[in-house]
Structure formats: C-alpha cells, structure tokens
Amino acid sequence: xxxxxxxxxxxxxxxxxxxxxxxxxxxxxxxxxxxxxxxxxxxxxxxxxxxxxxxxxxxxxxxxxxxxxxxxxxxxxxxxxxxxxxxxxxxxxxxxxxxxxxxxxxxxxxxxxxxxxxxxxxxxxxxxxxxxxxxxxxxxxxxxxxxxxxxxxxxxxxxxxxxxxxxxxxxxxxxxxxxxxxxxxxxxxxxxxxxxxxxxxxxxxxxxxxxxxxxxxxxxxxxxxxxxxxxxxxxxxxxxxxxxxxxxxxxxxxxxxxxxxxxxxxxxxxxxxxxxxxxxxxxxxxxxxxxxxxxxxxxxxxxxxxxxxxxxxxxxxxxxxxxxxxxxxxxxxxxxxxxxxxxxxxxxxxxxxxxx
Amino acid sequence: xxxxxxxxxxxxxxxxxxxxxxxxxxxxxxxxxxxxxxxxxxxxxxxxxxxxxxxxxxxxxxxxxxxxxxxxxxxxxxxxxxxxxxxxxxxxxxxxxxxxxxxxxxxxxxxxxxxxxxxxxxxxxxxxxxxxxxxxxxxxxxxxxxxxxxxxxxxxxxxxxxxxxxxxxxxxxxxxxxxxxxxxxxxxxxxxxxxxxxxxxxxxxxxxxxxxxxxxxxxxxxxxxxxxxxxxxxxxxxxxxxxxxxxxxxxxxxxxxxxxxxxxxxxxxxxxxx
Amino acid sequence: xxxxxxxxxxxxxxxxxxxxxxxxxxxxxxxxxxxxxxxxxxxxxxxxxxxxxxxxxxxxxxxxxxxxxxxxxxxxxxxxxxxxxxxxxxxxxxxxxxxxxxxxxxxxxxxxxxxxxxxxxxxxxxxxxxxxxxxxxxxxxxxxxxxxxxxxxxxxxxxxxxxxxxxxxxxxxxxxxxxxxxxxxxxxxxxxxxxxxxxxxxxxxxxxxxxxxxxxxxxxxxxxxxxxxxxxxxxxxxxxxxxxxxxxxxxxxxxxxxxxxxxxxxxxx
Numbered sequence: 001x002x003x004x005x006x007x008x009x010x011x012x013x014x015x016x017x018x019x020x021x022x023x024x025x026x027x028x029x030x031x032x033x034x035x036x037x038x039x040x041x042x043x044x045x046x047x048x049x050x051x052x053x054x055x056x057x058x059x060x061x062x063x064x065x066x067x068x069x070x071x072x073x074x075x076x077x078x079x080x081x082x083x084x085x086x087x088x089x090x091x092x093x094x095x096x097x098x099x100x101x102x103x104x105x106x107x108x109x110x111x112x113x114x115x116x117x118x119x120x121x122x123x124x125x126x127x128x129x130x131x132x133x134x135x136x137x138x139x140x141x142x143x144x145x146x147x148x149x150x151x152x153x154x155x156x157x158x159x160x161x162x163x164x165x166x167x168x169x170x171x172x173x174x175x176x177x178x179x180x181x182x183x184x185x186x187x188x189x190x191x192x193x194x195x196x197x198x199x200x201x202x203x204x205x206x207x208x209x210x211x212x213x214x215x216x217x218x219x220x221x222x223x224x225x226x227x228x229x230x231x232x233x234x235x236x237x238x239x240x241x242x243x244x245x246x247x248x249x250x251x252x253x254x255x256x257x258x259x260x261x262x263x264x265x266x267x268x269x270x271x272x273x274x275x276x277x278x279x280x281x282x283x284x285x286x287x288x289x290x291x292x293x294x295x296x297x298x299x300x301x302x303x304x305x306x307x308x309x310x311x312x313x314x315x316x317x318x319x320x321x322x323x324x325x326x327x328x329x330x331x332x333x334x335x336x337x338x339x340x341x342x343x344x345x346x347x348x349x350x351x352x353x354x355x356x
Numbered sequence: 357x358x359x360x361x362x363x364x365x366x367x368x369x370x371x372x373x374x375x376x377x378x379x380x381x382x383x384x385x386x387x388x389x390x391x392x393x394x395x396x397x398x399x400x401x402x403x404x405x406x407x408x409x410x411x412x413x414x415x416x417x418x419x420x421x422x423x424x425x426x427x428x429x430x431x432x433x434x435x436x437x438x439x440x441x442x443x444x445x446x447x448x449x450x451x452x453x454x455x456x457x458x459x460x461x462x463x464x465x466x467x468x469x470x471x472x473x474x475x476x477x478x479x480x481x482x483x484x485x486x487x488x489x490x491x492x493x494x495x496x497x498x499x500x501x502x503x504x505x506x507x508x509x510x511x512x513x514x515x516x517x518x519x520x521x522x523x524x525x526x527x528x529x530x531x532x533x534x535x536x537x538x539x540x541x542x543x544x545x546x547x548x549x550x551x552x553x554x555x556x557x558x559x560x561x562x563x564x565x566x567x568x569x570x571x572x573x574x575x576x577x578x579x580x581x582x583x584x585x586x587x588x589x590x591x592x593x594x595x596x597x598x599x600x601x602x603x604x605x606x607x608x609x610x611x612x613x614x615x616x617x618x619x620x621x622x623x624x625x626x627x628x629x630x
Numbered sequence: 631x632x633x634x635x636x637x638x639x640x641x642x643x644x645x646x647x648x649x650x651x652x653x654x655x656x657x658x659x660x661x662x663x664x665x666x667x668x669x670x671x672x673x674x675x676x677x678x679x680x681x682x683x684x685x686x687x688x689x690x691x692x693x694x695x696x697x698x699x700x701x702x703x704x705x706x707x708x709x710x711x712x713x714x715x716x717x718x719x720x721x722x723x724x725x726x727x728x729x730x731x732x733x734x735x736x737x738x739x740x741x742x743x744x745x746x747x748x749x750x751x752x753x754x755x756x757x758x759x760x761x762x763x764x765x766x767x768x769x770x771x772x773x774x775x776x777x778x779x780x781x782x783x784x785x786x787x788x789x790x791x792x793x794x795x796x797x798x799x800x801x802x803x804x805x806x807x808x809x810x811x812x813x814x815x816x817x818x819x820x821x822x823x824x825x826x827x828x829x830x831x832x833x834x835x836x837x838x839x840x841x842x843x844x845x846x847x848x849x850x851x852x853x854x855x856x857x858x859x860x861x862x863x864x865x866x867x868x869x870x871x872x873x874x875x876x877x878x879x880x881x882x883x884x885x886x887x888x889x890x891x892x893x894x895x896x897x898x899x
Contacts, residue, residue, distance in 0.1 A: 222713045332416045337419065341415065342446070343442050343445045344420055399809050546836070548876060550880070576882035580882050600888060617810055619840050623884075623885035
C-alpha cells in the first residue's frame with residue numbers, strides 16, 4: 001500500500017480529478033460553502049471519522065465476512081450440532097446428509113461441528129497475535145520515527161533483527177516446550193515475530209509526519225511529547241495501523257493453519273488447520289472425501305478474501321487515486337470517454353451523431 | 357501567410373463529472389504570430405484548461421463541447437485541431453506546438469545525460485537524422501539557450517534549477533515549433549534566475565518567430581512579459597487587450613480589481629493599509 | 631522597547647564531504663515592539679535559518695539571540711514563556727493545520743497550554759479569536775481544515791498564533807501560497823492586528839513588493855550576510871548595495887515598466 005498518508009489525498013475537497021493539469025486548482029471560494037450551520041463534532045462523529053477508512057464497499061464486504069466468522073466463533077457452542085469430538089461409530093466417512101450436514105470423519109465425528117469449533121481457534125489466535133504485534137509495532141515504529149539519533153537507530157536495528165528472525169523454527173521450538181501449547185502462547189509467539197513490518201512502515205510514515213508543519217506548530221505551542229504522538233500523529237497514522245493490523249491477522253491465521261496442518265502444533269482444540277491435518281492423515285484427499293477437507297479449506301480462503309478486501313478498502317481510502325482509477329474509468333466509459341486517451345475528446349453538446 | 361497563428365472560436369471545455377464543471381466557456385481569441393499572450397486570472401478561472409485544451413492535452417473527464425481551434429501553419433495550410441486523429445495530434449504537438457511545464461525541470465530523467473535526453477526528441481520526431489546530425493542539433497540547442505555545449509554530458513542533478521529549466525526550453529524549442537505554451541515556467545525559481553529566463557524567452561521568440569501563450573498567477577510579471585493579456589474569470593475572457601492598455605486603461609471591473617490586488621514595487625497603489 | 635535582538639549570530643553547517651557551509655554570517659539586528667522587519671532574500675540567503683533558530687530547530691554556532699533581553703532558554707518554565715511570546719505563521723496553510731482536528735481544537739490548545747483564560751471562557755475566547763481574523767465563528771469553528779479555503783486556513787493559522795497573546799510573530803512567507811487576489815487581504819489583516827496589539831513582526835519573504843509595503847524596515851540577506859538595511863521605502867526605492875539593486879531590477883515592476891516608453895524589450899526586461 002502507499003505509505004505516504006498525506007492529508008491532501010485524503011481530502012475529497014482538494015483531490016484533483018484525473019486529467020486536470022498540475023497547476024489547475026479546483027476553485028476554493030474565499031466564502032465558505034453554502035452550509036451555514038455546522039454541528040459540533042460529537043463523540044460519535046469523531047468515532048465515525050476515525051473509522052472512515054472502512055466506509056467503502058470493499059471494506060464493508062470484508063468486515064461482513066469477518067464479522068460472520070467472529071459470531072460463529074463466539075456462538076460455536078450454540079451453533080454446532082454436535083461436540084467436535086463426539087464419535088458416532090455408526091457413521092464413519094459419511095458424505096453430507098441431513099444429520100451431518102458436512103458429513104463425518106473416519107471415526108464418525110461431525111465435520112460441520114469441527115469447522116464451527118475450529119473457527120474459534122483461528123479467530124482468537126489471529127486477533128490476539130495481531131493485537132500484540134500492532135501494539136509493539138506502534139510503540140517501536142512511532143518512537144523510532146519520532147526520536148532522533150542513537151535511540152532511533154537502535155530501535156530501527158531491533159526492528160531489522162526481528163524482520164529476519166525465522167519464525168517457523170522459533171514456533172517449532174516454543175511449541176515443543178509445551179505438551180499442548182495454549183492458543184495464547186501460539187498467538188504471543190506469532191505476534192512477537194510479526195510486528196517488525198508494521199513497525200518499519202510506521203517508522204517511515206512517522207518520520208515524514210514529524211517534519212510536517214502542523215507537528216512543528218504543535219511543538220512550537222509547547223505541546224508535550226506524549227500529546228504530539230497520541231493526539232497529533234496517531235490519528236494520521238490510523239489507516240496505516242489498521243492496514244498493518246489486518247495484515248498481521250492474515251499472516252497469523254495463515255501461519256496457525258499451516259503449522260497445524262503440517263502438525264507442528266499438536267493442538268487438541270480444533271482449528272481449520274487441524275481438521276486438514278486429520279483429513280490428510282486419514283487419506284481424505286486420496287479417497288476424494290471432499291466434505292472433510294473442502295469446508296476448512298474454503299473457510300481459510302474466505303477469511304483470507306475478507307481480510308484482503310478490508311485492506312483494499314483501506315488502500316483506497318488512503319490513496320483515492322486507486323479508487324478513481326477503476327471507478328472513474330468505468331464512469332467515463334459510460335459517457336463514451338477513455339481515460340487513457342492522450343487527446344482530449346471533442347463532443348459538441350448539440351451534435352451527437354459524431355459519437356460512435 | 358496570415359498574421360494569425362491560432363484562431364480559437366467559441367471554445368468550451370467541460371469536466372464531465374457530477375455535477376459537470378464548465379471550465380472554459382465560449383472563448384474566442386486570435387493568437388498572432390510571434391506575440392506573447394499572457395493568460396491571467398485566479399486559480400480555477402480556467403486559464404490552464406484553456407491553454408491545455410487548445411492542444412487537446414486534457415484527459416478525460418475533460419471534453420471539448422463546442423467551438424473550433426484552427427492552426428494557421430507557416431506553410432499556408434490550415435489545421436483544424438479538433439479534427440485531428442490521435443497520431444496526427446502527437447506529431448502536431450511537438451512539431452507545431454510545444455509545452456514548458458511548471459516544475460518541468462524536475463521531470464528530467466535523473467539517470468540520463470542532458471544531451472541524450474535532448475537527442476531523444478530528434479530520434480523520435482526526426483528519425484531521418486543521422487547520429488552526428490542529432491548531436492550537432494543538440495549542441496546547437498544547448499548553445500542557443502546558453503546552457504553551453506559542454507553541458508552535453510551533464511546529468512540533471514549537476515545543473516541548477518534555472519539551468520534545468522533552460523534545458524526544458526531547449527527541448528521545447530528542438531523542433532522549432534510555431535507556438536510554445538508555458539505554464540508557470542519560472543514560478544519555482546528565484547527572482548534573478550526568473551528574470552534571466554524571461555529575457556531569454558523574449559529574445560528567442562524574436563529570433564525564431566514563435567508565439568508564446570504564457571500562464572502565470574503573477575500578474576506583475578505577466579504585465580511585463582506579455583504583448584497582449586487575456587484576463588479570465590469563471591472560464592470566460594472578460595478582457596483582452598495589449599498589456600499597456602490593460603495597465604493604463606482597464607475596462608472590466610474585474611480587471612481593475614485584479615490590478616489593485618497586488619502591492620506595487622515602486623508605485624503607490626496596492627498598499628497594505630497601515 | 632527592544633523586543634528581539636540578534637547579536638552577531640553565525641550558523642555554520644558541517645556538510646559531509648564538502649567541509650562547512652556558513653548559513654548565517656555575523657547577523658545582527660534588533661526589532662522593537664510594534665515594529666515590522668522584512669527579511670528579504672533568495673533561497674539560500676539564510677532567511678529560513680533565522681526562522682529555524684527562533685523556533686529552536688537550530689542553535690547558533692556563535693552569537694546570541696535575545697527575546698526581551700533574555701537568551702533563548704533551552705528548557706523548563708523559561709522555554710514555555712519564550713514559546714508563549716514568540717509564535718510562527720507558516721508558509722503553507724494546507725500543511726500547518728492538522729487535518730484530523732477541528733478549528734476549535736487548533737485554537738483551544740494554545741489557550742489551555744499557556745492557561746490564557748479559564749476553561750469556562752475558552753469557547754468565548756476561541757470565538758473572539760476567529761472574529762479577530764475576520765472569520766465567522768458560527769460557520770468555521772467546528773469545521774476541519776480541509777473544509778476551508780486557503781485564505782481561511784491562513785487566517786486560522788494567524789488566530790492560532792495570536793491565541794497565546796505573543797509579543798512577536800514570525801511570519802515565514804505567509805502569503806506566497808495564496809492566490810494573488812487574497813494576499814493583500816491577509817497582509818492587511820496582519821498589519822491591523824499588529825497595530826492593534828503592538829506586536830513585533832518578523833516578515834520573511836522573497837518578494838520585494840510585499841516587503842516594501844508591509845515592513846517598517848527591511849534587511850536584505852545574501853549568502854548569510856546582511857548586505858543592506860534601512861527603512862522599507864529607502865531600501866526598495868533607492869537601493870545602495872549592488873545585490874539589492876540587482877534584486878530590485880529583476881523584480882516585476884509594472885509601474886516602471888510602463889512609465890518607460892521602451893516597450894517589451896526595453897531596459898526593464
């Protein structure tokens with residue numbers, strides 16, 4: 001994503017339509033716009049503007065899918081028709097049926113119930129890891145971006161070290177220290193190895209923010225450092241933080257399911273990766289027992305799509321040109337214009353026969 | 357050969373967005389051969405849109421909705437600019453009309469030498485020239501704009517901002533166009549450098565006889581460099597006259613307002629009220 | 631009363647591989663309350679280094695800067711008092727206001743930081759400040775910067791600078807990013823405020839014409855040195871130093887241009 005979050009590109013009032021020459025300025029009247037009364041910003045409207053990056057089609061679609069999985073995780077006990085470990089010896093390797101909507105496993109466990117319960121592990125680990133990673137990224141990234149000299153350099157060096165720490169061996173070592181590693185430990189390890197990218201991006205953006213006039217102005221006013229960082233800078237970093245958070249959730253979920261699938265994490269609590277592990281071990285792929293491996297696989301894909309959609313949405317918010325590229329081109333096409341044309345179209349308003 | 361280089365009749369440009377913006381409305385003007393025509397007005401008045409629009413340089417959603425632009429070529433041929441196809445337009449742009457943009461000096465390729473970038477123009481538009489001829493032409497150009505042939509192998513970062521802007525003027529001059537459109541060509545430069553470049557532009561147009569459309573928000577500067585000035589407001593030309601008459605005897609109220617809105621270096625008007 | 635003193639200030643930057651660059655060379659001047667000094671110079675003249683020293687982004691290599699007779703404090707209550715007395719108006723009104731915060735917030739913070747008025751009177755004070763810069767509080771107070779025009783934003787920036795009731799305003803090219811037609815309005819506003827509040831103003835610019843009309847005194851800087859100083863009209867209308875003469879000759883001057891009958895290619899251009 002574009003790491004330069006500039007106020008101008010976020011600002012629809014000054015965003016320049018494509019094709020307008022660089023020196024052309026969109027008219028800004030000295031008189032204020034027609035609206036004469038203006039509501040004082042309430043807590044709600046402030047909250048709304050803080051989450052403005054999610055107010056677009058892609059983000060909303062992604063958030064809806066993600067929200068669905070979160071609800072499933074919370075209400076797993078209610079939703080699942082069976083216990084994920086309940087064994088039904090009379091129904092082994094059953095394809096989907098009325099009793100078992102997604103069929104059964106080799107010992108007659110209900111796949112649907114396993115997928116539903118498995119959601120919990122995925123969501124908990126994904127979010128917990130992302131919260132841990134994002135908090136570290138904010139602290140390290142913003143501090144190393146704002147400070148100067150050796151303190152900034154050493155924080156940056158620390159970030160670089162964590163960037164190159166191989167995550168997989170570390171997780172295998174930590175996992176081997178536990179008989180049955182709790183989800184929180186898995187999440188903590190994933191969080192610890194996943195913050196460095198976010199910190200790097202935040203550092204770069206903070207460095208550019210700290211030289212902006214409005215930060216200089218705040219310093220000249222005598223604002224204390226913590227306020228400059230939390231009140232002046234952080235709101236301008238929100239889109240970046242959100243993107244980094246979403247990215248870490250994705251990475252953590254993929255890491256968890258991958259590690260579970262290859263059997264590094266011998267968790268007894270189910271997640272989608274564990275189901276795939278069992279399915280693989282019992283030859284479900286060879287025997288074409290699609291109801292066993294397809295649902296968890298599709299769930300992983302769906303949550304990946306959801307998180308990507310949210311990130312696309314944030315990208316578009318941060319860089320409206322991305323959105324305009326697609327949307328505007330389509331809108332222009334409807335009007336018979338091509339945005340890639342290097343020659344201005346001629347369309348006399350009164351004559352239409354020239355338009356093919 | 358007529359005295360007029362470009363006739364613009366009833367020319368309108370609309371930005372076809374919702375709601376549509378009429379950036380230029382029914383503009384009619386004749387650009388004379390060899391003159392410097394200044395376009396003045398506040399930001400958003402349509403001066404840039406007009407100057408880009410007559411070369412059809414605006415991208416969608418801009419649409420030319422009415423009028424005609426006729427270029428009276430030195431060969432005697434009249435070219436209807438609005439009727440040109442894309443490839444004809446490309447040739448027209450460098451051969452007949454060229455542009456110098458604001459901040460153009462920063463658009464030079466940082467990893468190629470000045471000479472090779474100038475040569476590129478000839479390579480694309482004069483493919484019949486030999487290598488030696490191209491080189492000779494570039495050396496001549498660098499001398500004309502007083503950058504000096506010894507700068508042939510220099511990289512852009514080795515030149516000052518003013519020098520780079522001269523290179524851009526050399527590039528615009530390369531194919532000896534009959535019209536140069538200059539969009540704030542000196543805005544980012546210090547006043548001493550700015551003055552030198554303006555002198556040079558004025559001298560070059562006498563030497564080569566091209567016309568200049570000069571866009572700037574700096575009205576005092578425009579008054580000095582232009583032969584004639586078009587004052588624009590809300591997409592329309594409210595007044596078009598010689599710089600001298602605009603200065604001494606403005607007719608339109610808006611022109612008068614603009615003229616009184618800047619502090620004078622030596623005159624008494626435009627004072628800050630203290 | 632002497633408000634600001636630059637006493638033989640020199641600033642030398644060490645440049646990697648290129649030795650040293652002297653940005654300011656033995657610069658001295660004084661600014662009285664209620665006086666406007668125009669600092670005129672091209673890029674690299676050292677005028678922005680002076681602004682940086684005043685806002686403590688840089689420290690002088692030698693020499694001393696005094697506000698109200700005291701050297702610029704490095705920390706503590708003295709620093710707070712110094713900052714309260716000296717405020718900046720930045721060049722770019724798009725960049726100097728935080729896009730995330732309302733106009734009210736921008737004006738409230740300095741009031742609270744320097745405890746200018748009790749909390750209960752903050753709102754009234756914010757409105758008073760907006761009225762002082764000729765903005766309608768009812769319209770702009772709860773807007774965010776991007777909802778205002780460039781001229782309005784610069785007025786807000788001026789109101790913010792005035793909020794802490796400073797004695798000295800440092801205006802670094804305050805109108806160069808604004809449309810020509812509204813520049814004069816903003817300069818007139820600054821001049822009014824300065825007269826009414828007895829402010830000292832340091833006006834940093836490259837534009838000789840505005841410097842002449844807006845300043846009492848002008849200092850012409852070239853390569854870190856003050857090459858000419860004097861009453862504004864004297865310096866501009868009757869420049870003595872060759873560099874000032876050169877600047878003056880290069881600046882657009884329609885009055886002189888049209889007075890001489892020489893036309894477009896005559897001596898003026």
